[in-house]
Amino acid sequence: MSKILVIAEHADGKLNAxxxxxxxxxxxxxxxxxxxxxxxxxxxxxxxxxKLDxxxxxxVADHAALAAPVAANLAPAIVEVAxxxxxxxxxxxxxxxxxxxxxxxxxxxxxxxxxxxVHSGSSFDRPVYAGNAIxxxxxxxxxxxITVRLASFTAxxxxxxxxxxxxxxxVTAAAHTRYVKLEAQKSAxxxxxxxxxxxxxxxxxxxxxxxxxxxxxxxxxGAGVGASRAAVDSGYVPNDMQVGQTGKIIAPELxxxxxxxxxxxxxxxxxxxxxxVAINKDAEAPIFEVADIGLVGDLFTVVPELSxxx
Amino acid sequence: MKAIVSVKRVVDYNVRIQVKPDGSGxxxxxxxxxxxxxDEIAMEEAVRLKEKGKITEIVAVTIxxxxxxxxxxxxxxxxxxxxxHIKDDGAVEPLTAARALAAVFKKEGAxxxxxxxxxxxxxxxxxxxxxxxxxxxxxxxxxxxxxxxGNKATVVREVDAGLxxxxxxxxxxxxxxxxxxxxxxxxxxxxxxxxxxxIEATTLADLGVTAAPPVTTTKTTxxxxxxxxxxxxxxxxxxxxxxxxxxx
Numbered sequence: 001m002s003k004i005l006v007i008a009e010h011a012d013g014k015l016n017a018x019x020x021x022x023x024x025x026x027x028x029x030x031x032x033x034x035x036x037x038x039x040x041x042x043x044x045x046x047x048x049x050x051k052l053d054x055x056x057x058x059x060v061a062d063h064a065a066l067a068a069p070v071a072a073n074l075a076p077a078i079v080e081v082a083x084x085x086x087x088x089x090x091x092x093x094x095x096x097x098x099x100x101x102x103x104x105x106x107x108x109x110x111x112x113x114x115x116x117x118v119h120s121g122s123s124f125d126r127p128v129y130a131g132n133a134i135x136x137x138x139x140x141x142x143x144x145x146i147t148v149r150l151a152s153f154t155a156x157x158x159x160x161x162x163x164x165x166x167x168x169x170x171v172t173a174a175a176h177t178r179y180v181k182l183e184a185q186k187s188a189x190x191x192x193x194x195x196x197x198x199x200x201x202x203x204x205x206x207x208x209x210x211x212x213x214x215x216x217x218x219x220x221x222g223a224g225v226g227a228s229r230a231a232v233d234s235g236y237v238p239n240d241m242q243v244g245q246t247g248k249i250i251a252p253e254l255x256x257x258x259x260x261x262x263x264x265x266x267x268x269x270x271x272x273x274x275x276x277v278a279i280n281k282d283a284e285a286p287i288f289e290v291a292d293i294g295l296v297g298d299l300f301t302v303v304p305e306l307s308x309x310x
Numbered sequence: 311m312k313a314i315v316s317v318k319r320v321v322d323y324n325v326r327i328q329v330k331p332d333g334s335g336x337x338x339x340x341x342x343x344x345x346x347x348x349d350e351i352a353m354e355e356a357v358r359l360k361e362k363g364k365i366t367e368i369v370a371v372t373i374x375x376x377x378x379x380x381x382x383x384x385x386x387x388x389x390x391x392x393x394x395h396i397k398d399d400g401a402v403e404p405l406t407a408a409r410a411l412a413a414v415f416k417k418e419g420a421x422x423x424x425x426x427x428x429x430x431x432x433x434x435x436x437x438x439x440x441x442x443x444x445x446x447x448x449x450x451x452x453x454x455x456x457x458x459x460g461n462k463a464t465v466v467r468e469v470d471a472g473l474x475x476x477x478x479x480x481x482x483x484x485x486x487x488x489x490x491x492x493x494x495x496x497x498x499x500x501x502x503x504x505x506x507x508x509i510e511a512t513t514l515a516d517l518g519v520t521a522a523p524p525v526t527t528t529k530t531t532x533x534x535x536x537x538x539x540x541x542x543x544x545x546x547x548x549x550x551x552x553x554x555x556x557x558x
Contacts, residue, residue: 094451094468095470101443105405109405110403110523128431128433130430131533138525140525140526142523180475182475183473184471232489233488239454240471240473246487265323276536277552290539293551
């Protein structure tokens with residue numbers, strides 16, 4: 001039977017929403033699932049994780065060296081706990097992508113990135129070429145280390161009641177890396193990665209002041225806010241709002257692409273959106289090839305009118 | 311202070327890739343190939359660090375067949391001071407690449423590896439991190455800003471929540487994200503000069519590298535297509551269409 005270790009990403013004492021989706025992937029692999037919390041004090045995060053469906057137990061590795069998400073400290077601890085596990089699953093977040101390969105290299109096994117479907121304990125689908133091709137891959141013998149593409153899985157429910165147990169890890173904080181700070185955008189809006197509705201703006205907005213059009217519309221309909229790479233590069237909005245191949249891959253029920261041309265790399269981030277609405281002045285914009293509903297028009301008149309009528 | 315920059319030859323990012331109907335892979339014959347864009351950014355960062363006097367040598371390394379020489383010539387035109395071609399005709403897995411780069415890192419006595427954060431063909435985003443793990447050195451991935459001060463690098467990383475600042479002591483691995491810099495246009499004289507610089511050739515065997523157990527690709531298919539959408543003329547029509555889908 002597979003023994004699956006799911007690494008719990010967390011911040012500020014709260015479990016990352018992606019972990020519930022990683023558990024969905026774990027249940028498709030099938031087997032006994034343990035969630036590992038690495039922290040200075042992981043009690044609160046562990047309690048949250050213990051409620052998720054399909055979790056047999058939650059392991060808490062408390063150590064001062066694990067207070068900050070430094071891959072050089074987390075990886076050896078994970079390698080230690082992972083002994084005896086057949087699979088180690090990480091969320092496909094910047095955290096998971098930072099740590100998982102280091103764990104794999106130390107174990108001498110490959111790592112499989114952005115798993116979007118599970119066929120068996122060793123066969124998975126993953127996107128390549130910005131999602132323009134899907135490969136079915138077969139992992140070799142040995143521990144299977146995966147990052148899970150969150151947009152491809154539905155979060156499991158929270159009706160569980162798993163046991164929480166402490167696990168000792170032999171970690172020495174690496175002297176060579178010092179975590180200095182995180183500049184996070186604090187926002188009352190729904191989190192872009194998990195929001196049901198997202199409104200994104202592109203380069204056509206023209207300035208960070210003009211992005212107010214996007215923010216106001218998003219607030220009217222209770223949506224999260226995203227942006228194309230072009231908008232971020234132009235400095236209209238910060239990097240954590242970028243949606244696309246090298247930004248966030250999202251799967252909302254409803255996605256508004258406003259003033260976004262629809263480059264391949266942006267589409268890679270929104271392919272799993274249920275309904276895509278495109279508003280763009282250019283009728284030839286590639287975004288209209290993927291949009292479920294398209295409106296050719298000037299966003300500065302269309303969006304306020306749409307906002308008023310919704 | 312020596313920096314290694316790993317460079318990969320990939321299908322050019324502008325190419326609309328085609329999946330072979332027999333499921334055996336993506337069409338690469340006759341398709342435009344280029345240096346991985348993230349590796350260009352890595353090269354550019356190394357060259358800027360050299361121009362600032364922070365590093366003295368840049369060793370560009372590639373793993374691949376004969377045509378990878380083009381990629382090294384591009385690296386040399388950027389300003390790499392040395393180029394190493396690890397000759398291997400098969401597909402190169404991230405872990406094998408990492409073992410090879412780690413071997414070169416040690417052999418060259420390097421202090422820094424700057425790698426692109428991911429290759430735009432396999433989108434793996436693993437090699438840099440693996441090199442750091444194999445060598446037990448610091449890693450600072452998805453770098454949006456790098457400041458090098460003697461043996462210390464301050465790196466601002468682009469993470470999901472925003473911008474994270476790490477301080478790392480060299481030796482270290484830094485992986486380059488999109489906004490780290492904008493690579494320069496290569497000038498013809500530099501491109502011509504690059505053609506005459508000798509490239510050092512080696513193999514995985516010469517480096518003492520064992521290939522990693524491979525992840526086998528059993529099938530390659532196009533992504534599921536979305537059903538054709540509609541274009542509406544007015545905002546009222548848009549609202550109606552959303553309501554029809556239960557979305558408003």
